Every structure is written in C-alpha cells, then in structure tokens.
Amino acid sequence: MQAALLIDFGSTYTKVTVVDLEKEEIVGTAKAGTTVETNIMDGLNNALNQIPEPSGGWNFVRKLACSSAAGGLKLIASGLVKELTAEAARRAALGAGAKIMDVFSYELSAQDLERITRSKPDIILLAGGTDGGNKEILLKNAEHLAALPISLPVVVAGNKVAAPQAAEILRQKHSPVVVADNVMPELNVLSVDSARLAIRDVFLNNIIQAKGLDKAEEFIERVLMPTPAAVLSAAELLADGYDDERGLGELLIIDVGGATTDVHSIAKGDPTKPGVMLKGLPEPYAKRTVEGDLGMRYSAEALVEAAGRRLKDYLGWSAEEVHTQVEHCLKEPWWVPKTPKEEEFDTALGRLAVEIAVNRHVGIIEVVYTPFGASYIQTGKDLTELPVVIGTGGVLLHHNNPEEILKGSLFNSIEPATLKPKNPALYLDKEYILAAMGLLKEVSPLAALRIMKKHVLKIGG
Amino acid sequence: MEQKTLVLGVIGADVHAVGNRILVYAFTQAGFKVVNIGVLASQEEFIRAAIETGADAILVSSLYGHGEMDCRGLREKCQESGIGDILLYAGGNLVVGKQDFTSVEARFKAMGYNRVYPPGTMPEVAVEHLRQDLGISK
Numbered sequence: 001m002q003a004a005l006l007i008d009f010g011s012t013y014t015k016v017t018v019v020d021l022e023k024e025e026i027v028g029t030a031k032a033g034t035t036v037e038t039n040i041m042d043g044l045n046n047a048l049n050q051i052p053e054p055s056g057g058w059n060f061v062r063k064l065a066c067s068s069a070a071g072g073l074k075l076i077a078s079g080l081v082k083e084l085t086a087e088a089a090r091r092a093a094l095g096a097g098a099k100i101m102d103v104f105s106y107e108l109s110a111q112d113l114e115r116i117t118r119s120k121p122d123i124i125l126l127a128g129g130t131d132g133g134n135k136e137i138l139l140k141n142a143e144h145l146a147a148l149p150i151s152l153p154v155v156v157a158g159n160k161v162a163a164p165q166a167a168e169i170l171r172q173k174h175s176p177v178v179v180a181d182n183v184m185p186e187l188n189v190l191s192v193d194s195a196r197l198a199i200r201d202v203f204l205n206n207i208i209q210a211k212g213l214d215k216a217e218e219f220i221e222r223v224l225m226p227t228p229a230a231v232l233s234a235a236e237l238l239a240d241g242y243d244d245e246r247g248l249g250e251l252l253i254i255d256v257g258g259a260t261t262d263v264h265s266i267a268k269g270d271p272t273k274p275g276v277m278l279k280g281l282p283e284p285y286a287k288r289t290v291e292g293d294l295g296m297r298y299s300a301e302a303l304v305e306a307a308g309r310r311l312k313d314y315l316g317w318s319a320e321e322v323h324t325q326v327e328h329c330l331k332e333p334w335w336v337p338k339t340p341k342e343e344e345f346d347t348a349l350g351r352l353a354v355e356i357a358v359n360r361h362v363g364i365i366e367v368v369y370t371p372f373g374a375s376y377i378q379t380g381k382d383l384t385e386l387p388v389v390i391g392t393g394g395v396l397l398h399h400n401n402p403e404e405i406l407k408g409s410l411f412n413s414i415e416p417a418t419l420k421p422k423n424p425a426l427y428l429d430k431e432y433i434l435a436a437m438g439l440l441k442e443v444s445p446l447a448a449l450r451i452m453k454k455h456v457l458k459i460g461g
Numbered sequence: 462m463e464q465k466t467l468v469l470g471v472i473g474a475d476v477h478a479v480g481n482r483i484l485v486y487a488f489t490q491a492g493f494k495v496v497n498i499g500v501l502a503s504q505e506e507f508i509r510a511a512i513e514t515g516a517d518a519i520l521v522s523s524l525y526g527h528g529e530m531d532c533r534g535l536r537e538k539c540q541e542s543g544i545g546d547i548l549l550y551a552g553g554n555l556v557v558g559k560q561d562f563t564s565v566e567a568r569f570k571a572m573g574y575n576r577v578y579p580p581g582t583m584p585e586v587a588v589e590h591l592r593q594d595l596g597i598s599k
Contacts, residue, residue, distance in 0.1 A: 080513050081509045081513045129513060129515065130513055132494060132514070133466065134512065134514065184513070187496045187498070187513060187514055277500075277501065279501070368474055371525050371527075372476060375476055377501065
C-alpha cells in the first residue's frame with residue numbers, strides 16, 4: 001500500500017491521518033497530546049501507534065505536516081488608515097493562517113512598540129499607503145521598528161515606492177525582512193496573495209525551527225503551512241473542484257474550538273438582489289475570520305458576555321446557573337458534558353458561538369433613504385443563497401447534536417440585514433480531515449477532493 | 462513632474478453616478494491620478510482615502526441640494542486628521558432653489574472650501590484651477 005501520512009501538530013493535540021493513495025481512502029485517524037516542550041515526535045508516535053499497522057509495515061511515500069503548535073503563527077500587523085491598509089493587512093494575515101495579536105494604524109506609538117516587544121510576535125506585517133500614495137508612514141514605522149530591542153521577521157507590503165527603502169531600514173535590526181506586493185495597491189483594491197505567500201515562506205524557513213518543530217522534519221518531509229491555512233486551502237478545493245471532478249460549490253466552514261471560532265467562506269458574496277450597491281473593502285473569495293472571544297472552554301466567559309441576552313433567551317436559565325457552568329468550563333477545559341443539563345448548556349454555547357461568529361463573518365445590507373427613494377448598500381459578503389455549510393472542530397464532532405449547533409449559521413428573520421445562508425445543506429467533517437486534505441492537496445489534489453467528498457457528510461433533513 | 466492625486470466623490474445620501482463618471486474621465490485625461498470613492502460617500506471616507514493615497518486635493522460633488530449640510534465640517538475634520546492644508550473643491554447643485562451664487566460661494570468659502578462651482582461648470586474650469594493651485598505648469 002502506498003500511503004500518505006498527514007499530520008496536524010495542534011496546540012493541544014497532534015492529529016494524524018493516514019491515506020491509501022491508490023484507493024483514495026482513509027486508513028485511519030488518531031490523536032494524542034502535542035509534546036512540543038519535550039520532543040514533538042513523542043506525540044506524533046503516540047498518535048500513529050493507535051492506527052493498526054499493516055502486516056508489511058507502513059510504506060509512507062509522503063509525510064506532510066501543518067502546525068498550530070506553540071501558539072501558532074503569532075502576527076502583529078500595522079497599516080496607515082484603520083479601515084484601509086490596516087484592515088487589508090489584517091485580511092492578508094488571516095488568509096495566511098496567522099493568529100493576529102494586534103493590528104495598529106497610523107504612526108506606531110511608544111505604547112504600540114512596547115506591546116510588540118512584550119508580546120514577541122513570530123512575524124510583523126508592515127503595510128501603509130497605496131502605490132503612489134502616502135510614503136512617509138512606511139518609512140517612519142520602519143524606523144520605529146528598527147529601534148525595537150528584539151529582532152523579528154518582518155514582511156513589508158506597503159507603498160511599492162517606499163517598501164525597498166523601508167526594508168533597508170528594517171534590516172539594520174531585523175531578519176529576515178521580505179518585501180511583498182502592496183496589500184492595497186489602489187484605494188479599496190485588495191491584493192493579499194503576495195503577502196500571504198511571503199508570510200508562509202517566513203513561517204517555513206524561520207519559525208518552524210524556533211518552535212521545536214524541526215525535530216519532526218528529520219522524520220517527515222516538511223511542515224508545509226500553519227493549520228488554518230491548510231483548512232482554507234482544503235475548503236477552496238472542496239468548493240471549486242479539480243479538473244473534471246466537481247466540487248460542492250460555494251461554501252462556509254465553521255470550526256468551533258475551545259478558545260476561538262474560525263469561519264472560512266469560499267464565496268464571491270455578490271449581491272443576490274438587483275439594485276444593491278457595494279460599499280467598503282472588497283472581500284477575498286477565500287475569506288477567513290477568527291473570533292478570539294467565541295470559544296466553548298477557555299473563552300466561555302467572553303462568549304457568554306458576547307451572547308448577552310441571547311443565551312438567556314435560548315436557555316431560559318438564571319444568571320447564577322449560567323455562571324456555575326461557565327466556571328466549570330474554565331476550570332476544566334477538558335470537561336465533556338454528562339448530565340442533560342450540562343449538555344443543554346454546551347449546545348447553547350456552541351449554537352451562540354456559531355451564530356455570532358457567522359454574523360461577524362457575513363455582510364450586512366442597509367437601506368439608505370435618499371430624496372429619490374430607498375437605496376440598498378451592501379457591506380461584506382451576501383451569503384443568503386449559499387448552498388453548503390460545513391461544521392468541523394473538536395467541539396462539534398464530539399457533540400451529540402451538531403445540527404442544532406450548526407443551525408446558528410442560518411439566516412434569522414429577526415436580523416434580516418445580516419446576510420447569512422437561508423437554506424443551505426448542512427455537512428459535518430466527522431473524521432476531522434479538512435486540515436489533512438489541505439496538505440494532501442499539495443501532492444495529490446484529486447485524491448484529496450475525492451476523499452473529502454466521501455467523508456464530509458450531510459447531516460439533518 | 463510627479464502626478465498629482467485627487468480624491469473624488471459624491472457626498473451624503475446622493476446617488477448621482479453619471480456626473481461622477483464624467484469627472485473621473487475628465488480629470489484623468491487632464492493628467493491627474495483620480496481616486497474615485499463614488500456615490501454615497503461620507504466625509505470620513507473622503508478623509509481616509511486622502512490620507513492613504515497621499516492626495517493633493519479633495520473634490521466634493523453634491524447634486525441633490527443638501528450640499529451645504531453635507532459639506533459643513535469637512536475642513537475641520539481634515540485639520541483634526543492631520544491633512545488640514547489639503548485643497549477642498551465643491552461643485553454641483555450645492556443648494557436648493559434659485560439662490561444667488563455669490564452668497565452660496567461665500568458660505569462655502571467660509572466653510573473652508575478653496576473653490577466652489579455653480580451648476581453647469583465645465584470640468585476644464587476646475588482643471589485649470591487645480592493646475593494653478595497645485596503649481597503645475599502646462
């Protein structure tokens with residue numbers, strides 16, 4: 001059997017997926033605790049040992065990995081105007097699978113620089129100015145960054161005229177310093193691919209070693225990308241198809257975790273009704289958002305706060321009852337609900353995490369009354385006609401009622417301006433293979449697509 | 462000489478898109494880099510665009526008669542945002558009714574606009590003024 005070993009070094013678990021490349025089938029999946037402090041290989045072997053080895057031993061022709069271990073790819077971005085280049089930089093970073101710690105705008109202040117030093121990101125993304133636009137900010141911020149007491153990898157993706165000079169300044173202190181295309185070459189034009197690739201390259205060449213992942217590289221071929229980038233890549237394949245093999249069409253993937261909820265959409269999001277005007281930054285076709293305050297365990301408290309009244313309305317519980325359960329979530333992040341009451345609470349948390357995360361991900365439509373009658377303005381993606389919503393992530397997969405949780409992603413007539421899917425088919429990534437398939441896509445896209453179509457299954461009616 | 466950048470847009474709840482397109486064409490032909498933020502533009506959008514693109518002038522159109530209301534305060538916001546000296550032009554059907562244009566012009570100049578244009582002004586006039594105000598020799 002020609003097999004591929006696909007590994008996801010997660011922050012808590014190392015997950016392995018073994019694929020039979022000829023039959024295009026999954027041989028097995030398993031997970032074990034990530035062991036980044038000691039030797040990352042221990043966790044990998046513990047996981048792999050759970051999958052029964054064939055009589056002739058494993059014949060792994062490909063061994064690929066992605067990682068979000070040791071804090072993932074921590075990034076701080078900086079731009080000029082908050083809503084423009086700073087936002088463009090944020091989107092580029094999210095698309096690269098980074099964990100965004102801060103986004104600064106305008107000239108970096110002493111406090112901003114202090115925060116960079118304190119939080120020691122893995123990479124800094126420096127943007128600012130459209131091409132032909134503002135040059136001063138990029139140079140000024142490069143000077144400020146060059147005065148930092150620590151050395152960090154920096155990607156410069158700002159005004160193309162000022163970028164080489166800014167890189168020159170940065171090199172006095174930082175290494176490596178990479179120049180990518182401007183994330184906003186023209187006003188309101190987003191160009192994030194080059195910056196995404198640059199971030200990924202820096203991740204591969206510099207950060208893996210710093211995180212103790214290089215020990216694994218003696219055994220595997222390469223750590224290819226951060227885990228969220230692998231999921232986004234798999235999502236694109238599953239949506240668009242490959243060659244003659246059709247995909248599922250435009251889709252939304254929701255990953256509810258203990259600390260965050262990630263939402264990926266592969267969709268154009270153009271207005272579905274005539275006469276609607278688009279406003280704001282254009283949205284990337286493959287868009288990822290991460291909600292750091294919407295998690296089921298570590299972020300349970302913030303989630304309850306964000307949910308506010310909705311949680312009470314959904315559960316009908318008193319504030320004390322909710323409080324007791326939240327305490328529980330924080331004290332024992334590994335806790336799995338046992339009593340019906342606990343299950344009820346878990347369902348409510350998941351449902352609201354999905355609801356709020358998708359609300360923030362999708363676009364909104366507003367009515368503007370002009371002297372010539374009503375006009376409609378859309379900001380963000382219109383996903384009302386989206387055909388497919390997929391759930392993934394530990395919380396959803398081990399839950400007894402994932403459908404109820406996923407339904408939080410649906411359009412709600414109480415909030416008609418929020419452009420969520422109205423009537424999609426709901427799917428579940430039952431064996432948690434999306435990240436692995438994002439890796440397999442690098443060597444065998446057709447097999448990755450076919451396996452996803454076999455194993456990502458429709459749920460509910 | 463370096464190309465000068467203009468931010469162009471239709472302010473307020475105004476959806477007149479045709480004149481806006483014509484102006485983009487006219488100013489581009491005259492050699493300017495035009496950053497068009499289109500219709501339904503707020504004051505903040507003009508300012509953000511001007512900062513990010515390092516613009517030399519902001520050109521505000523208003524065709525629906527509420528111009529005086531929509532344009533007031535833009536200069537002050539520019540000052541607050543660090544681009545207080547930027548050129549501000551306004552034109553279109555700035556006010557309702559048949560008002561005496563000299564009084565309209567005086568009001569807009571008091572609001573901090575450098576140039577104010579009555580209905581029916583051809584783009585060439587503004588192009589000429591831009592060249593003068595920005596010190597561009599033909």
